[in-house]
Structures are given as structure tokens and as C-alpha cells.
Amino acid sequence: MLVMSDERYSIADQKARFDRAKRENNRRYLDITTVYDPSSLQGQRVAVTGANKGLGLALAAELTHVGAEVIAIVKSSSSELEELGVRQIISGIDVTDDEKCAGLSEQVEGGPIDILINNVGFLKREGEQLDSLDFPTQIKTIDISACGHLRVTSALLGLLKEGSKVIMITSQAGSIGWREVQSPNGGNYGHHMSKASANMLSVLLANEVKNRGIAVGIFHPGFQKTDMTSEMKDTWESEGAVDPSVGAKRVLYETIQLSMEKSGKFRNCEDGLEIPW
Numbered sequence: 001m002l003v004m005s006d007e008r009y010s011i012a013d014q015k016a017r018f019d020r021a022k023r024e025n026n027r028r029y030l031d032i033t034t035v036y037d038p039s040s041l042q043g044q045r046v047a048v049t050g051a052n053k054g055l056g057l058a059l060a061a062e063l064t065h066v067g068a069e070v071i072a073i074v075k076s077s078s079s080e081l082e083e084l085g086v087r088q089i090i091s092g093i094d095v096t097d098d099e100k101c102a103g104l105s106e107q108v109e110g111g112p113i114d115i116l117i118n119n120v121g122f123l124k125r126e127g128e129q130l131d132s133l134d135f136p137t138q139i140k141t142i143d144i145s146a147c148g149h150l151r152v153t154s155a156l157l158g159l160l161k162e163g164s165k166v167i168m169i170t171s172q173a174g175s176i177g178w179r180e181v182q183s184p185n186g187g188n189y190g191h192h193m194s195k196a197s198a199n200m201l202s203v204l205l206a207n208e209v210k211n212r213g214i215a216v217g218i219f220h221p222g223f224q225k226t227d228m229t230s231e232m233k234d235t236w237e238s239e240g241a242v243d244p245s246v247g248a249k250r251v252l253y254e255t256i257q258l259s260m261e262k263s264g265k266f267r268n269c270e271d272g273l274e275i276p277w
């Protein structure tokens with residue numbers, strides 16, 4: 001069982017992972033600001049989906065703060081996003097809508113994109129158990145978290161150039177290898193299927209765009225205190241959940257580290273280690 005880390009892989013057990021980081025005083029894990037240098041992001045054109053709240057909003061805020069040009073792609077905007085003063089907000093983009101996504105590239109102002117961060121995700125706990133499965137929700141979850149990343153990326157492919165990076169925010173929940181530890185009793189069918197599916201599409205994409213010199217990062221962003229995890233509030237402190245502003249720095253740190261050699265790997269932004277498929 002993947003309980004202890006080796007040099008390559010992160011630890012499946014969230015609490016054990018956090019406890020070990022504290023025991024070893026792992027600064028990379030416990031205080032990302034000790035390694036994070038955002039200077040290379042200055043002037044970069046970065047498109048972020050789901051930038052109206054949670055991690056997406058925190059990414060837009062941090063990127064704006066460090067001098068990047070943010071193109072926020074959202075279903076609906078928010079006052080918090082509007083207050084950031086990003087370069088452009090493209091709203092009305094439901095990532096399950098083929099036509100809306102297909103028209104995206106014509107709406108982006110100002111030329112090529114250096115970094116595309118596919119961040120949208122969906123988690124509904126009801127209807128995810130075997131005795132009460134709600135299939136429309138299962139399909140919707142997979143459509144948003146997997147096909148949504150694919151629709152947006154394929155629509156914006158023409159705006160990516162050699163050296164561009166595509167970040168796929170998936171989740172440790174998409175690791176089949178970690179189910180024994182994290183889901184010993186099953187459950188969360190649609191959500192976990194959606195993230196495994198997002199991992200698969202990301203590897204296929206990495207293979208397809210490597211000849212164009214485009215790197216693909218497949219990231220578990222880390223456990224964060226957002227609306228999505230609010231039902232797990234009682235585990236936030238013991239399992240090391242962080243404010244999304246910290247999660248954003250972790251994601252951007254790994255984005256900066258991403259290279260063609262690291263493309264197509266599934267990485268945990270908490271400790272920078274790989275997660276097994």
C-alpha cells in the first residue's frame with residue numbers, strides 16, 4: 001500500500017502526508033513562499049477558467065499581483081473578480097456548451113496565450129453513492145471536469161505557441177492507485193471518474209502537442225478551504241487544508257517548474273511529488 005513516500009511519489013493518506021511534512025519541517029510543503037519566485041510570470045498572458053471564485057479567483061488575483069496579463073474565462077463573473085482589474089473577463093462560458101467553447105478563441109483579445117490553466121471542477125456529494133445514484137449528475141460532473149478541459153483547450157489551441165504551457169487542474173481523487181487508501185468503501189463515483197478521465201485526456205494531449213513544444217502539467221492543486229470542500233470542514237486543520245491564496249502559489253510554483261521533460265506527469269502541488277495513476 002502506498003502509505004510512505006519514496007523520492008518519486010507523494011503519500012496517499014492526506015493526514016499522514018501532512019503529519020510527515022510537519023515532522024520533517026518540510027518548508028516546500030508548509031510555506032510555499034520559501035521557494036516561490038513569481039518573477040518569470042511578469043508579462044505572461046495567462047488564461048484561467050473558473051476564475052470567479054475559489055482557486056481560480058485566487059490564481060487570477062496572484063497572477064495580477066505579480067504582473068501577468070490575466071484572461072478570466074467564466075460562466076458568470078463575480079464582484080471579487082471584477083475588482084481585480086484583470087486584462088479581460090470572458091463570461092457566459094459554460095464549459096459543457098460546445099458552441100460557447102468553440103467561439104472562445106475569437107473572443108480572446110491581444111494575441112497568443114503563454115499559459116492556459118483549466119481549473120473548473122464540480123463536486124456534488126448527493127447521488128454519488130451506489131444505492132442512490134443520480135446519473136444526470138454523474139454525467140454532468142464528467143462533462144464539466146473532463147470534457148470541459150478538453151473543449152476549452154481544443155478551442156484555444158490555435159492561440160498556444162512553442163513554449164506555451166497547459167495546466168490541467170485535476171485531483172488526487174483521479175488516482176486509481178490511491179483508491180485503496182482514500183476510498184476503501186467506494187463512493188464518489190461521478191467525481192472520481194471525472195478526475196481520472198481528466199488525467200487520461202491530459203496525457204493524450206501532452207503526447208499530441210509535444211511536437212509543438214507545448215508542455216502539459218497535470219496537477220492536484222492540494223487540499224484547500226473552498227466551497228467545494230466546505231462539507232469536509234472538520235478535517236481542514238488536521239489534514240492541512242490551506243487558503244486558496246496559498247493553493248494558487250503552489251500551483252504557480254509547479255507551473256513555473258513545468259518543462260517538456262516534466263510534461264504529462266501527474267503532480268501533487270502540496271509537495272511537488274508525483275501521484276501514481
Ligand SMILES: NC(=O)c1ccc[n+]([C@@H]2O[C@H](COP(=O)([O-])OP(=O)(O)OC[C@H]3O[C@@H](n4cnc5c(N)ncnc54)[C@H](OP(=O)(O)O)[C@@H]3O)[C@@H](O)[C@H]2O)c1
Pocket residue numbers: 049050051052053054055056074075076093094095096119120121122144145169170171172220221222223224225226227228229
Ligand atoms: N478545493 C480543493 O481542496 C481541491 C482539491 C482537489 C482538486 N480541486 C480542484 O480544483 C479546482 C478548483 O476547485 P475549487 O475548490 O476552487 O472549487 P469551487 O470553489 O467549487 O470552484 C469551481 C469553479 O468551477 C466553475 N464551474 C463549475 N461548473 C462550471 C461550468 N459548467 N462551466 C464553467 N465553469 C464551471 C465554477 O464556476 P460557477 O461558480 O460559475 O459555477 C467555479 O469557478 C477544481 O477543478 C477542483 O476539482 C480542488
